[in-house]
Amino acid sequence: MNNTTDITDHFGTLYHPKSALVFYEAKGTETDMYVEHFDMDSNGTPINAHPLTVKEANVLAKALQTDEEKNPAFLKPKGILPTNILHLNPNVEKGTVLWYTKAQKRQLYFVDSLGIPSGMAQVPPMLWFANKNSLSVFALANDRRPTEKTPLHYVPFFNIYEKGNVCMGTVSIDIKNSASVEEFMQAWEHYFFNSYFSHSLCENLTKKNIVNLWKDLVNTDKPFPKEVLKKNNKTLKNLL
Numbered sequence: 001m002n003n004t005t006d007i008t009d010h011f012g013t014l015y016h017p018k019s020a021l022v023f024y025e026a027k028g029t030e031t032d033m034y035v036e037h038f039d040m041d042s043n044g045t046p047i048n049a050h051p052l053t054v055k056e057a058n059v060l061a062k063a064l065q066t067d068e069e070k071n072p073a074f075l076k077p078k079g080i081l082p083t084n085i086l087h088l089n090p091n092v093e094k095g096t097v098l099w100y101t102k103a104q105k106r107q108l109y110f111v112d113s114l115g116i117p118s119g120m121a122q123v124p125p126m127l128w129f130a131n132k133n134s135l136s137v138f139a140l141a142n143d144r145r146p147t148e149k150t151p152l153h154y155v156p157f158f159n160i161y162e163k164g165n166v167c168m169g170t171v172s173i174d175i176k177n178s179a180s181v182e183e184f185m186q187a188w189e190h191y192f193f194n195s196y197f198s199h200s201l202c203e204n205l206t207k208k209n210i211v212n213l214w215k216d217l218v219n220t221d222k223p224f225p226k227e228v229l230k231k232n233n234k235t236l237k238n239l240l
Helices: 054-064 181-193 210-217
Strands: 019-025 033-040 046-051 085-089 096-101 104-108 119-123 126-130 135-139 151-153 231-235
Touching: 085 181, 096 181, 104 181, 119 210, 126 181, 135 151, 135 181
Parallel strands: none
Antiparallel strands: 019 033, 033 046, 085 096, 096 126, 104 119, 126 135, 151 231
16 A cells, blocks of 8 residues: 655645636526625535625625736836936836936025025036935036936035935925826926925035025026036946
8 A cells, every 4th residue: 555645735825715606697689697606615615605796796806906907007108218317217116216407497486584586597407316205316517418427416406415315395295106207207396496495404515605606596597607516426326
């Protein structure tokens, strides 16, 4: 007589039959459908037949939901990937985008206590690095597309920490899990430029007094004086 050994404990995760569905279809011209639900006993035998309830149908639908359906598209481009994107991680929970913008004219807002009028002004080329909850910004010396070796500069704005992370104050950040990469970047640029600059979080970020710098630029057509930018001893590679 051959001896047998039970090795089921070595199989890993075991799945046991819990329930079964039987689909009935009426014959004839009208093909109505009827679904019957069976529970399973410990031997895997169908028992307790009854019509499929709404609650059971919802549980089934949830079990059949694919990973793609569970995780809404996040940071998916609407078309061709924008050329100013340098790096993209579309993970729903830890997704990040690294992008740059060329020198441009933007509306800036300052609190009254700074003595700087709000208005349009030229801003330098910038590097942006963000996830759903936080933003860091840096200045660039020119409009060329940055590489890993491109040196970064302190951005010449208020509300910025020395490491480049932005204090958003009371601004309510609301980046949706379904946001496209274009919507994501547009939202962060909107949050940054449409909030009020109020205070310096560290000194000497520029070679010129930052208050006087913006007093000279706001509501003029003067280009941003890139010679006032200060390097921060980082390159783009340090952000990746």
